[in-house]
Amino acid sequence: MDETGLRVGQVAERSGLTVRTLHHYDRLGLVCPSDRTSGGHRLYGPADLERLYIVVGLRELGLSLERVGEVVSGALTVAETLEHQRVALDLQIAALTRARDRVLHAQRADGELDLLELMKEVVMSNTFEQYFDADQIVQLQRRRAEIGEQRIAEVENAWPELMARVDAAIAAGTEPQSEEGRALAGEWAALLEEFHGGDPGLRDSLFRMYEENRSQIETEWSGPSQRQLDFISAAQR
Amino acid sequence: MDETGLRVGQVAERSGLTVRTLHHYDRLGLVCPSDRTSGGHRLYGPADLERLYIVVGLRELGLSLERVGEVVSGALTVAETLEHQRVALDLQIAALTRARDRVLHAQRADGELDLLELMKEVVMSNTFEQYFDADQIVQLQRRRAEIGEQRIAEVENAWPELMARVDAAIAAGTEPQSEEGRALAGEWAALLEEFHGGDPGLRDSLFRMYEENRSQIETEWSGPSQRQLDFISAAQR
DNA sequence: CTTGAAACTGACGTAGCGTCAGGGTCTAGC
DNA sequence: GCTAGACCCTGACGCTACGTCAGTTTCAAG
Incomplete structure (x- = not known):
């Protein structure tokens, strides 16, 4: 008892x-x-x-x-379980973070829900997922977290500014191989490096996506034009 | 037809x-x-x-x-829904991120699952949640994302180093009000500021938590000792 | 008219409990 | 010994957003 x-x-x-x-x-x-x-x-x-x-x-x-x-019960090793769990959590966090980014984007449309914008976002992220696998997306997410939002905003603002200067150089007839041309190419490469962090897998995926969706990226996302790309690649030679 | x-x-x-x-x-x-x-x-x-x-x-x-x-169907306004959704996503992301941090911490115990460590983590985060509400936790999470992991690691490494210098100053009989004492207090405040970002609500919650769990934090988390705190607060006067 | 592909409508399964519903059990006070 | 009130028991259905059969019917081509 x-x-x-x-x-x-x-x-x-x-x-x-x-x-x-x-x-x-x-x-x-x-x-x-x-x-x-x-x-x-x-x-x-x-x-x-x-x-x-x-x-x-x-x-x-x-x-x-x-x-x-x-x-x-001892049927699973602890170390392996933890590693799997870390990856699983990374994936979930990445998915939720993307959803949050989309919400923020939709909120910027101020009051009225901009469905066209939303669809563009969705199509974009679907396109994105065709070229980057889950591991790479997690990797990108990790890089963003490491770098911090301030730096990301700086880089995003730096792009149009740099593209404008490249356009000005082209209009002024600057030679790509000149010192000025190579300086611009250097800045260009540095900004790209902020994105892929020097990882060749990420860089290649990014380039493939660019190649295959060039016109869409140029018109809908105000990405670089063919002329700008030509100038930069000529300067890098 | x-x-x-x-x-x-x-x-x-x-x-x-x-x-x-x-x-x-x-x-x-x-x-x-x-x-x-x-x-x-x-x-x-x-x-x-x-x-x-x-x-x-x-x-x-x-x-x-x-x-x-x-x-x-128009039963909900878009703007309100988006705002709710943003908050909900923030909370979910914060929860998953904490789980991920705990997994990383457990992984550092290298192979063997350190249950005591895990329990300490859990107790810690439960304690944490007693003093910070959901909004504040989201706020902290946002700050961490803005600052970036590198800076966070720097700050975490800076604490023990600063605490060592304060100890040295105390041992050397330095007056808190001296120039050296006030400089140390300034660094101390700056590191704290990195955490709460100047938000008085966060700062007060943190201080309350410190006050009420002083001994535990000191012994189990190698937090600052009473002597150190006395020196700093004397220097700040 | 036959045949294979595609579509139809239930109906059960999932994860981790919340939430009744319709009972027994425990214990203090009379 | 008895009862009230608090606590506990075991089912069993509910929730999200579909996946996955199962058994039947329709479509379109040959």
Whole structure:
């Protein structure tokens, strides 16, 4: 008759979970109280609580209950699970961040929902996903986080300004191979580098996307024109 | 018998959705094809497609199907919906980012899952959430994104270094009010400012948390000692 | 008229519990 | 011993946004 131990309600209060949740974990076999009263009420002992806290801790990492079960039972190695989870979280964060960016963009349309803008955004990001795989998108997201929003805004503002100066140089008849031309090409390359961070995979994907969607990017996204690209590539030779 | 229009399969192919999804939207009343063949097959006209693309666009913003329905029916204002959605996405991103940080922290325990570390993390973030509300957590997250990870790492490394110099000053018998003492206090305030960004609400919450968990923070998180705090506050007077 | 592809309408499954519904159990006070 | 009130029990359905059969019917070409 050693009916010591906490009842569900008390465990719920201490752990911040609900009684229903504890029932759920019990049924799934995650945390089963090792004792019951004669009337069938659950009694949680110290070992049960320890297991419960392990489960809670793993859940805070965002693992599903199924994974948690596999980890506590030893069916999954911890290191591998953590690595998978990190990647999964990166992907989710990237997806949500893109949604947030789209919302911000739509909000700029001030009151009226600009469906055309929204569709352009959507088409754009779909195009984007054709050329960059999940890992690359996560990689880009990481770079953005490392660099910080201020620097990103600076770079985005720098592009039209640089493109204007390139246009001016072309109009003035500047030789691409001249010192001025090569300086412009250097700036151009530096801005590109801010995007792909020197990763050849990212750079190639970006270039392929550019090649295959040139006219659309030029007209709808005010990207660089063919003349500008020609000038820059001539200067880089 | 003007049975023109696209069938579900064709619409699915063009929109990137599945046939099942189109059935689902039809049943929910979101996008109901305005025509059917005599045999009952769905026929989507141009107006239906337009409505479908609006729905798809709104879904890409992360809105639930219910919200999408309310927006397209005009029951919800667009501006308000977008603002709510932005906040909701911020909260989700913040939650996932915290989970990711915890995973990274657990991974540093190298192979062996350090449950004690994990529990400390969890307890810490629970403590944190007692003192900062959802808006403030989002605000902090935004600040971190703006500043960039490099700067954050710099600041985190700067703390122990500064604390060491303060200790040295105390050991050398430096007066808090001396020029050297006030310089240290200035650096101290600048590092704090990096955290709260000058927001008085954030600063007060942080101070309250510090006050009420002083011993724990000092021992488990190698935070500043009482002696150091006394020196700094004396120097600031 | 046949045949293969495509479409139709249910209906169940998913993750992690919330939320009744319709009971028993525990315990303090009388 | 009895009862009231608080607590606990075990089902069972609900929610999101579809995926995935299953069994039947329609379409379009030969």
